[in-house]
Amino acid sequence: MDREELILVTGATGFLGTQLVRELLDRQPHAHLALLIRDRPGQPGSERAGAIVPAPDRPRIQVYSGDVSLPRCGLDGSTYENLSAQVTRVVHCAATVRFDHSLQDARQINVEGTRRVLDFASGARQLRGFAYVGTAYVAGERTGLVRESELAVGQSYRNTYEQTKAEAEALVRARLASLPGVVLRPSIVVGDSRTGFTSSFKMMYWPLKIYARRLWRTVPGYPDAVLDIVPVDFVAASIAQLLFDEAAFGCAVHLCAGPRGSATIQQIAHRAAEYFQAPEPRYVDPKLFFAALRPLLLAALWGRKRRVLRDGRAYRDYFTMRMQFDTSNAERLLAPAGLHPPPVLDYLDRLFHYCVASDWGRRPVAVP
Numbered sequence: 001m002d003r004e005e006l007i008l009v010t011g012a013t014g015f016l017g018t019q020l021v022r023e024l025l026d027r028q029p030h031a032h033l034a035l036l037i038r039d040r041p042g043q044p045g046s047e048r049a050g051a052i053v054p055a056p057d058r059p060r061i062q063v064y065s066g067d068v069s070l071p072r073c074g075l076d077g078s079t080y081e082n083l084s085a086q087v088t089r090v091v092h093c094a095a096t097v098r099f100d101h102s103l104q105d106a107r108q109i110n111v112e113g114t115r116r117v118l119d120f121a122s123g124a125r126q127l128r129g130f131a132y133v134g135t136a137y138v139a140g141e142r143t144g145l146v147r148e149s150e151l152a153v154g155q156s157y158r159n160t161y162e163q164t165k166a167e168a169e170a171l172v173r174a175r176l177a178s179l180p181g182v183v184l185r186p187s188i189v190v191g192d193s194r195t196g197f198t199s200s201f202k203m204m205y206w207p208l209k210i211y212a213r214r215l216w217r218t219v220p221g222y223p224d225a226v227l228d229i230v231p232v233d234f235v236a237a238s239i240a241q242l243l244f245d246e247a248a249f250g251c252a253v254h255l256c257a258g259p260r261g262s263a264t265i266q267q268i269a270h271r272a273a274e275y276f277q278a279p280e281p282r283y284v285d286p287k288l289f290f291a292a293l294r295p296l297l298l299a300a301l302w303g304r305k306r307r308v309l310r311d312g313r314a315y316r317d318y319f320t321m322r323m324q325f326d327t328s329n330a331e332r333l334l335a336p337a338g339l340h341p342p343p344v345l346d347y348l349d350r351l352f353h354y355c356v357a358s359d360w361g362r363r364p365v366a367v368p
Contacts, residue, residue, distance in 0.1 A: 004126075005031035006086050007243075010068055010117060011093030013037055015200035016133070016189055018052045019236040020093065025057045027240050034083060036066045036073060036094070068094045068113030073120060084120060089129040089243055092117045095168075097202075099159040099314045110164035111171065118175050130181030131243045136228065136256050136325050138166035138185065143322045145259070148185070148252045148329045158317040169252075176250050182242050183252040186235045187325060188318075193231035193347040196354030197367045204229060207315055208352075209360050211269075212276040216308050219281045220289035221319025223266035227344070228257045228325055234341050238330070241337050248333050258327035261343040265319055271345065275352045286320050 007024060011017040012035040024033060037045030045065040053061050064083070066074035075083070094117075096109045114132065121130045139146040140155035140162050151170060157163040172183055190205075191198030201209070204227070210216045235255050242248040256262070269281045284293065297309055327341075334340070358365045 005088050006034055006062075007031055007089045007091065008034045008036065008083065008087045008120075009091045009093065010036045010073075010113075011095065011133075013048050013052060014093060015198065016186070016232055016235060017093045018199070019192075019232050020091065020239055021052060022054070023236040023240040024091075025053075025060065028244075032060045032062065034062045034064060034087060036064050036068070038067045038074075039065045068092075068116055069109050071116070073116050080120070084123050085125055087120075087124045088126050089131075090117065090121045090124070090127070091131045091133065091239060091243060093133045095133075095165065097161060099161050101160050103160045103163065106160040106164040107167065110161075111167045114168040114171055118171060118179070121179060121181070122175065128180060129243050129246075129249070130179050131239055132169070132172045132181065132183050133239065134169045134172075134183055134185050135162070135165050136185040136187040136254055137162050138169055139323060139325075140166070141317075145324050145326055146254075147326045148254050151252075159314075173252075180246070180249045182245075182248040182250070184239055184242065185252060185254050185256070185325075187228040187230050187254075187256040189232050189235055190229045191231065191351050191354055192233045192367075193342050193350065194233060195367045196347075196350035196352075196357075197365070198232070198351070198354065199361070201355075201361045203315075203318075205355065205360070207312065208272060208355070210308050210312075211272060211278060211281065212352075212355070214278065215304060216312070217279060217281055218289075219265065219269065219283050219319055220286040220294075220316055221265055221283065222286075222322070223264065223283050225265045225319055225321050226262050226324060227265055227268055227318070227321070228262040229344055230255060230257055230341050231347060234339065238334055238339055241339060242333060245333060248329075251329050251333070253329045253333060254325045254327045255330060255341070256325040256327055257341050257344050258330070259324045261341050262324065263344040267345060268348065271348050272352065275349060286316060290316065 012021050035049055037048050039045050046063045049063045072080045140157040142155045188203050238255050273280050
């Protein structure tokens, strides 16, 4: 690849962003990366970058302390202009994935942050490609097959994360007529399909942990609800591939397991029951559970089980999904490069094994 490639990556210290940085470094041996990283108290962005970039690759990394929620992404004027003159590609991964943010706070990061990165990309004089990493769950509370070309079809949203990611994607789509860019929509991103490694024990991992530890067995959801999960190695490789694929520009692409590779809650729970040698879960109609049973249980339980009941509320809608994600664009664009999402049931045991080996992230595990 051209030695003049300079790829700006936002969100590089996140679970997906870290994997993406390493994927880009491996795939583009002559490219350099500019990482926009927020400073933390006592931990500047350069130090945070050092934790995610292998030592041999650090000469190819430029680190910029910044924040997409601030004007000019938190950069001073001269730095912003210099970057704008040099950057050839942009990958925007930075976002808040919290479900409990207020709409105002979520918009400041997900919508206004995206607007600022789009403004930067539009002014980048050597821009060759732009990739926006959104989410398949901009579909909100839809049912049935969700197509990659669709965005706003009158759906409602489960939380401010879904709503603001949909608003941010609308901004990106409005710029694609003049910007060489692609919208990428992963579903629920889990650990590496080959090793099980993850640094993020959220989403699927939280209910899995409380089940494996015998803290909770009741599922307020439907056994046939669809859970579309996708491993981080596939998502990172797909982003790195499509960022350089002009055939993808102007498209939205579902980076999902899709109808052929996804699994139901019951299938995943059955595999977990076998692996953890636990009783099969009990399924309860979610409307009955949240209207009648949950208030009674909150009054009766205390300690760890009460915390489980309280914290589990954020996940309730994901046990009732009856939608699938069309992957036509993904198959058309990624199959020629040998990229296919593995079926969920093919690598579940590897995810489970890493959870146990790492004690759910509490101890380090050597990963090949």
